[in-house]
Amino acid sequence: MKLFFSAGEASGDVHGASLAREIKKIDPETEILGFGGNLMEESGVKLVRNYKNYNIMGVVDVLKNLRKIFQLLDDLTEIIRAEKPDLLILIDYPDFNWRLARRVKKFGVKILSYIPPSAWAWRKGRAKDCAAIADVFIAIFPFELPVYQATGAKIYFLGNPLVDTVKTSMSKDQARKFFGIKDSEQVILLMPGSRKQEIKLLLPPMLETAKLLPDKRFFLSVADGMEKLIDVKGLNIELVNSSRRYDLMQVADAAIATSGTVILEAALLNLPCVVLYKMNSLNFLIGKLLVDIKYFSLPNILADEEILPELLQNDVTPEKISAEVIKILENHAEIVGKLQSACSKLGEQGAAARVAKKILETAGDKS
Numbered sequence: 001m002k003l004f005f006s007a008g009e010a011s012g013d014v015h016g017a018s019l020a021r022e023i024k025k026i027d028p029e030t031e032i033l034g035f036g037g038n039l040m041e042e043s044g045v046k047l048v049r050n051y052k053n054y055n056i057m058g059v060v061d062v063l064k065n066l067r068k069i070f071q072l073l074d075d076l077t078e079i080i081r082a083e084k085p086d087l088l089i090l091i092d093y094p095d096f097n098w099r100l101a102r103r104v105k106k107f108g109v110k111i112l113s114y115i116p117p118s119a120w121a122w123r124k125g126r127a128k129d130c131a132a133i134a135d136v137f138i139a140i141f142p143f144e145l146p147v148y149q150a151t152g153a154k155i156y157f158l159g160n161p162l163v164d165t166v167k168t169s170m171s172k173d174q175a176r177k178f179f180g181i182k183d184s185e186q187v188i189l190l191m192p193g194s195r196k197q198e199i200k201l202l203l204p205p206m207l208e209t210a211k212l213l214p215d216k217r218f219f220l221s222v223a224d225g226m227e228k229l230i231d232v233k234g235l236n237i238e239l240v241n242s243s244r245r246y247d248l249m250q251v252a253d254a255a256i257a258t259s260g261t262v263i264l265e266a267a268l269l270n271l272p273c274v275v276l277y278k279m280n281s282l283n284f285l286i287g288k289l290l291v292d293i294k295y296f297s298l299p300n301i302l303a304d305e306e307i308l309p310e311l312l313q314n315d316v317t318p319e320k321i322s323a324e325v326i327k328i329l330e331n332h333a334e335i336v337g338k339l340q341s342a343c344s345k346l347g348e349q350g351a352a353a354r355v356a357k358k359i360l361e362t363a364g365d366k367s
Contacts, residue, residue, distance in 0.1 A: 001027060001363055004080055005034035006100060007091035008051045013037035015114065015161060015352075016091050020045050022356035030360070033083060035076055036091075048079050069096070077103045087112055087363035090134070101133050112136045112362050114355065116155070119147045127151050136362050138355055142345055143301060158354040159347030162261070166268045168246045175247045179240070181217065186253045188213065188325060189271070190220040190237070191245070193258035201278040201316075203230070206256050208318035210235050213325065219252070221245045254328045256321055263308070264298040268343050272335045273297075274324040275310045303342040307335060 003023070007016040017039035023030050024044050034045045041047045049072065077100065080088060088104055090097040092115040101111050113134040119127035130137075131153035139145060140160045148155040170178060181187055190210075192203040210218045218237040221244075222230060232239065240248055245262075249255070249269040257263055259277040266273050275297040295301050297308055309324040311317075328335060 001030045001360065002083065002085045003030060003032045003359065003363060004083065004085040004088045005032060005036055005040065005045060005091060006076070006088065006093070006097050007034070007036040007040065008093040008096050010037065012091040012093050012115075013039045013051065014165075016040040016045065016089075017043040018161060018164075018352040019089070019091075019114070019356050019359065022353045023360060025353075026356060026360060033079075033085065035072075049075065073099055073103065076100055080104045080109060081107055085109065087359065089114055089359060091115060098130065098133065105133050110135050110362070112138065112359060114138045115140055116144065116148065118144070127153070136358070138358060140351075141298070141302070156358060157347070158358060159349075159351030161351050162264060162268060163343075163346050164349050164351060166246060166265050168250050168269070170247055172250055175251045179219070179248065179251065181251055185217045186215075186329060187248075187251060188216050188218050189245075189248055189252040189255040189257075190218060191255055191257035191262050191266075191273075192220075193260060193262070194223045194242075197279075198258045202258050202276050205276075205316050205318050205321060207232065207235060207237070209256060209321045209325070210237055212318055212322040216325075219248055221248065253332065254325050256325065259296055259310075261298070264343075267299040267308075267339045268346075270336045270339060272328045272332065272339065273308055274321055274328065275300075275308050276316050276321070277310070277312050278316050279313075299339055299342045302345050303338060305338075307338045307342060 005016045007013055013036050016034065016036045020032050020040060020043040023032065032045045033048055034040055035049045035051060036045060036047060037051050088109050088111045090101055090111065090113045094117040105111060111134045113130065116137045116139060117126055117130060127147045128151045131148060131151040137148055137153055137155035139155060139157050142157045145155055145157055190206045192199050192206055214236065219240050220232065220237050221242045222239050223242050246269060249266050249271045252271055255266055255271055255273040257273045257275060259275050263273050263275055277296060295306060295310060297310055299308055300306050311320055
């Protein structure tokens with residue numbers, strides 16, 4: 001059996017590595033080639049190209065590097081043509097991966113999409129286009145299925161990998177001791193994200209919120225190298241490396257966070273968040289035209305109700321944020337109960353093993 005993984009960014013490298021390990025457990029003889037990163041390589045994938053050599057972000061960078069990107073597409077297309085894998089597995093990274101898929105489909109390669117494009121939220125017609133190319137889809141959220149099923153696509157939900165990966169390294173008591181948190185203290189965690197634009201737009205109102213809640217203890221999760229760029233002098237805020245965020249999440253009472261996967265990570269650890277999102281005005285207007293969703297945070301989408309408060313654009317003010325924090329603290333038990341119910345829809349542990357099994361079944365199906 002020969003497989004080819006295509007994962008063009010860090011998150012895809014993590015998923016690809018997990019799948020490769022599980023595939024090797026089931027069938028050690030399976031040969032896995034791929035476009036990915038160091039984690040995939042360490043997990044038994046023979047890399048034909050490393051994504052770090054093509055890590056291009058933003059419209060301007062993409063335009064500057066179009067020749068490099070198309071050369072990569074040409075190279076991978078020819079490698080796949082020569083290797084004749086039993087299955088090409090696309091791991092997220094839609095703009096690049098679906099261009100690759102269209103090319104290799106022409107010479108009869110079977111294709112599986114893991115973490116397919118978010119057609120449930122925007123560009124619903126894209127599901128039909130993708131269904132004409134991929135043979136099988138595996139989604140990581142149950143609400144992704146209907147829009148693809150409507151096209152006749154074979155799509156499965158086999159669980160969400162976060163259920164396995166969101167794990168603390170210490171108990172609650174150990175974490176409270178490690179961070180020096182007293183039983184009488186209420187802890188608020190600030191998570192502004194890692195992208196410069198998010199930090200620029202959302203960190204200032206987060207810091208101002210801390211001034212409005214002087215009786216609370218604040219921690220700010222920061223990525224490596226960000227400590228020197230953030231000034232919290234005069235504020236009751238302690239900086240903590242984001243690698244410790246799961247341990248801090250389990251002992252915090254509430255969080256103020258930029259919308260994204262981190263909101264679901266927090267929910268899995270029973271931590272309610274005030275969810276923020278802000279972008280420049282033009283992008284916001286374009287987004288309103290393209291995106292058709294009631295909620296923008298994953299726990300709310302899973303529950304189909306507003307469990308967590310969502311503040312968007314001009315509503316991202318210290319006054320509104322602090323008011324929502326207080327509401328969370330006052331209704332903490334009820335909110336946590338609803339978060340647990342929403343997260344139960346993500347499935348049981350072992351998603352990667354189930355996906356690996358489906359990959360091998362699909363690759364071996366010659367019908």
